[in-house]
Amino acid sequence: MAQLQLRSVEKTYGNxxxxxxxxxxxxxxxxxxxxxxxxxxxxxxxxxxxxGLETITGGEIRIGDQVVNDLVPGKRGIAMVFxxxxxxxxxxxxxxxxFGLKLKRIPKDKIEEATQExxxxxxxEQLLERxxxxxxxGQAQRVALGRALIKHPEVxxxxxxLSNLDAKLRASMRVRITDLHKRLRNEGRPxxxxxxxxxxxxAMTMGDRICVMxxxxxxxxxxxxxxxxxxxxxxxxGFIGMxxxxxxxxxLSRNGGLPVLSAGSQQITVGDGLADRxxxxxxxxxxxxxxxxxxxxPAGTDGAFNGTITNLEFMGHEVNLHADVDGAAFVAVVPSExxxxxxxxxxxxxxxxxxxxxxxxxxxxxxxxxxx
Amino acid sequence: MAxxxxxxxxxxxxxxxxxQIELKLRRKARVSATIRYGLLTLIGLLMVYPLIWLIGxxxxxxxxxxxxxxxxxxxxxxxxxxxxxxxxxPYTFGKFFLNSLWIIIPKVIGTAxxxxxxxxxxxxxxxxxxKFLFASVIATLLLPNVVTRIPQYLLFRDxxxxxxxxxxxxxxxxxxxxxxxxxxxxxxxxIPRDMEEAARVDGATTLQTLVYIVVPMLxxxxxxxxxxxxxxxxxxxLGPLIYVSSVEKYPVSLALKLSIDTTxxxxxxxxxxxxxxxxxxxxxxxxxxxxxxIEGISAGGVKG
Numbered sequence: 265m266a267q268l269q270l271r272s273v274e275k276t277y278g279n280x281x282x283x284x285x286x287x288x289x290x291x292x293x294x295x296x297x298x299x300x301x302x303x304x305x306x307x308x309x310x311x312x313x314x315x316g317l318e319t320i321t322g323g324e325i326r327i328g329d330q331v332v333n334d335l336v337p338g339k340r341g342i343a344m345v346f347x348x349x350x351x352x353x354x355x356x357x358x359x360x361x362x363f364g365l366k367l368k369r370i371p372k373d374k375i376e377e378a379t380q381e382x383x384x385x386x387x388x389e390q391l392l393e394r395x396x397x398x399x400x401x402g403q404a405q406r407v408a409l410g411r412a413l414i415k416h417p418e419v420x421x422x423x424x425x426l427s428n429l430d431a432k433l434r435a436s437m438r439v440r441i442t443d444l445h446k447r448l449r450n451e452g453r454p455x456x457x458x459x460x461x462x463x464x465x466x467a468m469t470m471g472d473r474i475c476v477m478x479x480x481x482x483x484x485x486x487x488x489x490x491x492x493x494x495x496x497x498x499x500x501x502g503f504i505g506m507x508x509x510x511x512x513x514x515x516l517s518r519n520g521g522l523p524v525l526s527a528g529s530q531q532i533t534v535g536d537g538l539a540d541r542x543x544x545x546x547x548x549x550x551x552x553x554x555x556x557x558x559x560x561x562p563a564g565t566d567g568a569f570n571g572t573i574t575n576l577e578f579m580g581h582e583v584n585l586h587a588d589v590d591g592a593a594f595v596a597v598v599p600s601e602x603x604x605x606x607x608x609x610x611x612x613x614x615x616x617x618x619x620x621x622x623x624x625x626x627x628x629x630x631x632x633x634x635x636x
Numbered sequence: 637m638a639x640x641x642x643x644x645x646x647x648x649x650x651x652x653x654x655x656q657i658e659l660k661l662r663r664k665a666r667v668s669a670t671i672r673y674g675l676l677t678l679i680g681l682l683m684v685y686p687l688i689w690l691i692g693x694x695x696x697x698x699x700x701x702x703x704x705x706x707x708x709x710x711x712x713x714x715x716x717x718x719x720x721x722x723x724x725x726p727y728t729f730g731k732f733f734l735n736s737l738w739i740i741i742p743k744v745i746g747t748a749x750x751x752x753x754x755x756x757x758x759x760x761x762x763x764x765x766x767k768f769l770f771a772s773v774i775a776t777l778l779l780p781n782v783v784t785r786i787p788q789y790l791l792f793r794d795x796x797x798x799x800x801x802x803x804x805x806x807x808x809x810x811x812x813x814x815x816x817x818x819x820x821x822x823x824x825x826x827i828p829r830d831m832e833e834a835a836r837v838d839g840a841t842t843l844q845t846l847v848y849i850v851v852p853m854l855x856x857x858x859x860x861x862x863x864x865x866x867x868x869x870x871x872x873x874l875g876p877l878i879y880v881s882s883v884e885k886y887p888v889s890l891a892l893k894l895s896i897d898t899t900x901x902x903x904x905x906x907x908x909x910x911x912x913x914x915x916x917x918x919x920x921x922x923x924x925x926x927x928x929x930i931e932g933i934s935a936g937g938v939k940g
Binding site: 337 | 830834836837840841844
């Protein structure tokens, strides 16, 4: 196992389109790194560049101590799991697993041993004599995983491996993959993993660290908790978390040292130490507050925005309350037991943000200017 | 006892007599089906009749050939086959079949290999002038064969290949048949690249990827290519006519004409008998490979 380093890696296509803008990323030995972002953010391109399936037009990729820029995929010490499994359709599962080892001219008995080991880890022993078309989606995905595992690569690359599975199977495969990663770590052969997904649930539950990407730039690389609690900018804040963080354009001013946020015609004064965290002069900002950190209070309460309920979604354990505050849409999540069942669409309510959990983003750059 | 009669009415209800409308509809469907299948059978028979007549007539005596219009021989005889096989030359028809084989085998194998290589290149790799080169390959499809006959003949004459099999198969074995290249390229375009990328990650070289991954997936297309090439070569008359001059090297297609040339009174039964034999390999191969063949020409429907 080895660490993986990307240094100012760029990708410009023949038609002049720049997909990746000089990104830097360090994946530590044995780390589970998730690349996440919306479609078209170049996360898959980045993964394919690491794999060597895509050439890089600038910068340097290192696996271990070796610069692999000009190495063919087979020589990079990587294994990859593809979104469509990419099993060889004419080979039985056994040959699918052993194909890479055979090409390396590894002795037959060693291959047999490795096949047995991997198939018992993934519980695919009974599938060894089947053809890929005789496998279900989950089984095929396990075989694809086995094909990567059997090679003992330096780095594992996953390209949205679970997106073709149904929700239930996806959840169980998620656990299986993280368990496998832990197991390898405990056995003293930690696996360095780069895992691409567009699903933030996968990212949050699986990654040791998460790299959030947008338009070929890295927005933030951090562990899931930090990403959630201390987003570096409004993009990360909006991307991570369900429902999305409320991001509302506001004007920031002061009143006797306390910050005052004005949205539309309404103003609230925020205490709770926000003033100490703020690193900016007054001016245009974006207020960021997670739906979970907005409390629903009677209209007219101090420190709360007044709004009109536009929609109520009962989710069982909680209620999503959508409200309109002078043209800005807010969502608040209220635990069902705290919810006032008399509230209905069209009612006036107050929404009070928790000052300790407010994020203030610079309106122009989007950077978080409220990190202590 | 009353209970029993309560249990059974379900079956009785289903067996109620059909209504007038139902009967009318059923009759209509039956009549329509009869007309449709009748028409299809008739036209089908019309199409296949010459073949049936050919096979029937090959068992007739030469005298009966044109006296009875029926395809069924009055006195079936295999004399046509025996005499036809011997031919009027020092060689038997077996020799001509072998000659055909010596052209077909290298041509089919060569075509399959060379066209796969060329198509793989066009379908999967980027290289300078690729578009222009591919356009020129396709352009040769549109070029009438006749146009190139004379320059080709002169070329092969200068190389000294006249009266040999070489001019008949070497151009094809060098991916000279643009149609096949095009066919495989189209087929390859429908196959996702994931498997090839997986193979590259597994450490396969370009050639290993082609041999171990791409070719097995191409099998249906390759079978169609081989089949087409086999049938077209077997039936090719003009090529051998131009390049092969000594009887010893005649393939079947030319040898059939031989019997017409050398006999004063045409022994039609021999010609027909040998024609049946000449058809047999193509038909056999076609029916054996039919399943793959149809898979191959409906290239778009390939699933990864």
